[in-house]
Amino acid sequence: MQISKGVEWAAHAAVMMIALPEGRGLKAEALARYHDVPTAYMAKQLQALSKAGIAQSSRGAHGGYRLAKPATGISLWDITAAIEGHAPxxxxxxxxxxxxxxxxxxxxxxxxxxxxxxxxxxxxxxxxLKTVTLVDLAAQVLQNARPEQLSDVGNWLESETMPLSDTS
Amino acid sequence: MQISKGVEWAAHAAVMMIALPEGRGLKAEALARYHDVPTAYMAKQLQALSKAGIAQSSRGAHGGYRLAKPATGISLWDITAAIEGHAPxxxxxxxxxxxxxxxxxxxxxxxxxxxxxxxxxxxxxxxxLKTVTLVDLAAQVLQNARPEQLSDVGNWLESETMPLSDTS
DNA sequence: TGTTATTCGGATATATATTGTCCGAATTAA
DNA sequence: TTAATTCGGACAATATATATCCGAATAACA
Incomplete structure (x- = not known):
């Protein structure tokens, strides 16, 4: 009885995507590099999030992932179910x-x-798990983080993100 | 995220052992045959119950397994932890x-x-899971069973059990 | 409007855990 | 003392989780 590592990665990636400015995305490779995990496997988790309607993907140049709906409407159970499935x-x-x-x-x-x-x-x-939303997680992260940490993340985001093309 | 089949088997075996008269036991092969599952693998689960202090084993002729303590003190979590381990x-x-x-x-x-x-x-x-004890499970089984079913089980037990030797 | 760089998406291998099996060690009845 | 019986842990086969690769699709750019 163990939960896939993919759930952990997907959850961290989802929290990260909260910080994305409107109209921007992060590619799978960047999210994998940020957490120092294998790119292709992280990509697989992101695909699962996409299928579940949690994330939204854009292909081609300047493509990437972003959340498909407000973070308040995404629970930790949603992430878990997207990766592990709904089977008991x-x-x-x-x-x-x-x-x-x-x-x-x-x-x-x-x-x-x-x-x-x-x-x-x-x-x-x-x-x-349903009572815990992405914003809850993000809020706690912000509370515990040191100021310099936050600016580091901000700078990294700025350097990695580009305006997405029309995300239809 | 899935729970081993061994948990299901061990739980059923444990409930079965409640019905054992004082001083009697059931060997692994009998418990496996009763549930129509592979003998050796059922034996493995019973060993785990034994290690966890839930069941008590006697080796040699007329040996077998029985519960090591009152069924009211054995929860479904105890069974699960014995088989799956305590790791989160x-x-x-x-x-x-x-x-x-x-x-x-x-x-x-x-x-x-x-x-x-x-x-x-x-x-x-x-x-x-901790709120559910073996007696709870057994009680519900008795409630839903038809009378002839119960006598069948009684007869089977009578034919399979033998007085255990001194269970030190 | 074609071409190319870029990125996602699913099909394909490897590693790990689960499931199933076997044989020796220990114990007991005869 | 012997032999039958049963548990116990070591060993193999299968399923799942982990990791990777290459083609399909899209968008930027000339």
């Missing part, structure tokens, strides 16, 4: 129907108790 | 320290916000 972590294989004393299928209308308990726990997990 | 699902690799604008190590005394959010969510998950 606990997969019930209905072994109660197996073996010498297996239950008949018709007696299994309501779900297995063990599966139910995990479903409740996973819901609690999801709901917790 | 989200692994923070501190990529905030990487790259051109990476934070200095001394500025990272408090944990990364993203990691913190996942820690909270995982705690909610754990706490939910």
């Amino acid at each position: 972590a606990f997969r019930c294989t209905e072994i109660r129907q197996n073996g010498p004393c297996g239950l008949k299928r018709k007696d299994c209308r309501n779900p297995c108790q063990i599966a139910s308990a995990f479903a409740v726990a996973e819901r609690a997990f999801r709901d917790s | 699902a989200f692994r923070c690799t501190e990529i905030r320290q990487n790259g051109p604008c990476g934070l200095k190590r001394k500025d990272c005394r408090n944990p990364c916000q993203i990691a913190s959010a996942f820690a909270v969510a995982e705690r909610a998950f754990r706490d939910s």
Whole structure:
């Protein structure tokens, strides 16, 4: 039971994209270099964000990624689901129907108790992540950062971003 | 992010062991056959339960497994942790320290916000599973079972169990 | 309007973790 | 003492996660 590293990378990239000025984007290579992670694999995570409607991509020269909607509307669960998928972590294989004393299928209308308990726990997990938005994360980062750190990031952004072409 | 099948098997096996009369045990092969799963792999899960202090094993002829403590004191989280381990699902690799604008190590005394959010969510998950004990699961099974089913299981248990030798 | 540089997107390899199997060590009944 | 039985950890096969590459698409520029 472990969460893909891609989730961590995607989350950091998403927080980074909050800081993008209107009409600008960051290419996958830049986001990967900023976090010092393999470019192609970071690109894959960004593609997943794009498919999920969280990020918006522009191809060609001066292309790149930016958030597709307001950061207040993007939760940590949205990021996680985009990368890991929506399938539940606990997969019930209905072994109660197996073996010498297996239950008949018709007696299994309501779900297995063990599966139910995990479903409740996973819901609690999801709901917790849903309460955390990208702006919450960004706000805490700003609170803890030292001033010089912020200007460093600002300068880096300025040097890496270019006005996007018409992002239709 | 998926939970091992072993957790499902171990949970079902643990519930089964509640029904064991005092001083009796079930061998791994029987528990596997009862649920129609590979013997050796079921055995592996039972070993994990044993290591975690949840089950108690007896070797040699007429050996087998039984619960090591009252079922009220065994939660679904205990089972899960015994199989999957206690390591958190989200692994923070501190990529905030990487790259051109990476934070200095001394500025990272408090944990990364993203990691913190996942820690909270995982705690909610754990706490939910901790509220469910083996007796809760067994009670619900009994409620939903048909009478003939119960006698079937009783007969099967009678035919499979033998008095354990002195379980030191 | 063609050409070229640039960037995303999905198909393709490698590494790691999960799933499944086997044989020896330990214990007990006879 | 012997032999049957069962657990325990070491070993192999499969599935998933990680990492990479190359073609398709787009936009800037001449």
